[in-house]
Amino acid sequence: MKITNTVVEKHGLKLEEYSKIKELLGREPNLLELGVFSAMWNEHCSYKSSRIHLKNLPTSGKQVIQGPGENAGVIDIGDDDAIIFKIESHNHPSYIEPYQGAATGVGGILRDVFTMGARPIALLNSIHFGSPDHPKTKSLLNGVVSGIGGYGNCIGIPTVAGEIKFNSSYNENILVNAMAVGHAKKDKIFYSKAKGLNKSVVYVGSKTGRDGIHGASMASAEFDENSEDKKPTVQVGDPFTEKLLMEACLELMKDNSIISIQDMGAAGLTSSSVEMASKGDLGMELNLDKVPCREENMTPYEMMLSESQERMLLILEDEKEKDARKIFEKWDLDFVVIGKTTNTNNLTLKFEGKIAGEIPIDALTTKAPIYDRKWIKKKLPERKTQIKDLKKIKLEDALLKILSSANQSNKSWVTDQFDQMVMTDTVQKSGSDASIIRIHKKKKAIAVSVDSSANYCKAHPLTGGKQIVCENWRNLISVGAKPIAITNCLNFGNPENSKIMGEFAECLLGIKKACEFLDYPVVSGNVSLYNGTNKKNIYPTPVIGGVGLIQNIDNRINQYLKKDGNIILQIGKNFGQLSQSVFLDEIYSIIDGPPPEINLSNEKNNGLSVLKLINDKLVSSVHDVSSGGLLVALAEMTFKSSYGIKIDRPKNLSNLMEHYFSEDQGRYLIEVKPDNLSKINNTLNENNIFNEIVGIVQKDYFEVTGELKIKINELCKANNTWYNNY
């Protein structure tokens, strides 16, 4: 086949990129080689638009064992325990084929984690859909939720936390981000760097089919009206085979057979072989006749670009091959030596006795294009809406409307489709500020949470970037965990548009500033650009997945009220900032003005003080104040408890709504026994923490003096209706 401009463009490459390929090779590539280049040079694999911004993130710290660049990040949680985790997007495939797209997203991220030697212990997800009224939303929601459940439930890893949001900016481009968390022994972590010459390169797992060819290139392009035609590029998941592959790998990892291991994710055999060789500064020769194929007459091109799932590439110690083969045969999986490491620094692809393609490894990796794309700053938007000009609404009506809205309502319709308890270490399930997973047979636990705030990021990317890191940090604190590190999934629109590139650059700057200040490094992540259809971009949606440590599981805490007569204190100051709030959006459909300001110093001070109070066992429950504001947060504390709250209405309020629905940051609510109040005040005063009493726990009723009085089961009912009526 002659490589014409059309062929080049079909591979998602620009013509100037093709010229660079020719220059690097010193000749024209053949079709196989062009395919390999397109797989390695696309945005998804090469990070060509994002790399120069990503390198500014803080990625090291006392507890970081491995930062970004490997299959997943690794942190030290004391003793001989390590936690390995990462988040990844599967947005484009999930829009085209929601069940399989979401399912394989879960499968892919699990492989990233067990490839490194960890047994996965938790799955999380962050999913964003278009407006509930959009004709596609309902079926996408159904498909994605059952796909996430279908994979996690079958493989037997609990899906413990997540977030589901609706916003019309995702109408034509939903977001499906999946995060996996695993546990390993510190001295048993496996990396992808190849070592040694003439070592066997072994293919294990499922056979290779024609599914997913060019998946990574698809994920690096905007959608148009023909996107449905891309269905054949979506992979099909097989959680059963992945379970076998996981058990076989973990069994093999008990001794020292493995030199290097890499899962075949995006861009399949191409990226895994190139990655291993590149890190080891070696070459690799693959004999493609040996690749186990599911379909007949597969060409080298198809084999190299297939994204069939549940496959791994291993480099083994010479004498260990026999024992390793036995393990994979026990689990009825393919185990085939398909190549060897070489000293040529080339990727050499042989087929039917001939060299079908040969490319210098560095041409695919370090010499791949990197772009410093043009980007523009976004000014802090001005506040246009004045609350006094809006039509008045009763406090009770506003509260009930917010609690029963799509974005604020109870998500058990979704989470009931997930097995949250398998492995029997899920101490706190989803629905709380963060979920808690005990380290098997130990006294310690980790807390996990995923968060995003696309509205804030859209309004002002720099502030939004800071805010999501802070909110995630706050969520972990709220269950009694010390936050350790994060992974991020950066979902943005088209980077070739300087406004969108500005959103990316500034969100990242915000994330960097908050992470540095809070000592909360980024250890892994994923970038998903070109989220949009026909030039309509999604809201900038960086998603943060955080992991924290609870040293003693008995010190955990939740948000549910414990006893009448207890006092509720608000930590942190309420400035009455309503712009970009859920209140204005849900009640008046107004989205304008700046997001709430972030004061990192207060954030850290407030958070660490709350954590100290929790560890000193001085508080009975803790909840952070986030979207929806104070009154919504108070209402959420009554769910799953038999208590309500009597809330004092402050006398000199300039505006009731600003007081109860503002989304000022850095705030927590703590429930305290009256006896502990003076001790708590001492700690808070010592640290100059602003705090005030907002109410007293009482039986049965949620009440704001002189304004509203609702039975708590009515409140709960309002919160539970949306999904059932959808």
Next chain:
Amino acid sequence: MNSSVIVFPGSNCDRDIAVALEKLQFQNKMIWHKDSSLPKSDLIVIPGGFSYGDYLRSGAIAGKSNILNEVVKAANEGCLVLGICNGFQILTETGLLKGVLLRNKNLKFLGKDVNVKTINTENKFCNKYKKNQILKLNIAHNEGNYFTSKEHLKELEDKNLIPFKYCDEEGNINEESNPNGSLNNIAGIFNEKKNILGLMPHPERMVDKVVSNDDGINLFTSLLD
């Protein structure tokens, strides 16, 4: 007491049940599905999961595996057999228990805590429970909707072969408290000799108050007497 847990490819509650059994002082062994013999056991457990991916009917392939012949033999000789979730589905596939487990009535996977009432406690598995006790147990299944013939259902009721039924917090057994559409709110059944128990809820998930509650403990400790 000696217990054996059968592990199929795709079993995923095998570790959980082993942890529970060991915690409650059973001497437990894990038995791989390709093994052709069973060690001497007082209790055989078929754990939950997705044996062989459940790509065919749930439990269908596991029901035809080698090791199951040994389980059937042992069961017929009176050995105690407990099938949980996928294990229950496998037991119905082997014929050790009658009836079938259909898709849940809402056609969705259900993973949640439900209330279950103890109906019959006069048997080896349940003697530590009080009659009509309301337990909170976790369910996690796609196919838990128990169905059987009218005659068999009558036999199950008449001969008191239903140890557990789904109920609400007050113990009412009705359509609202039935999570999956199971006939007569059945959560578990015995064979006629009551040495084989199949149930959809997971008692092994309820043996540790840090994680959940201890409502599942008595099912295991009843056997120790």
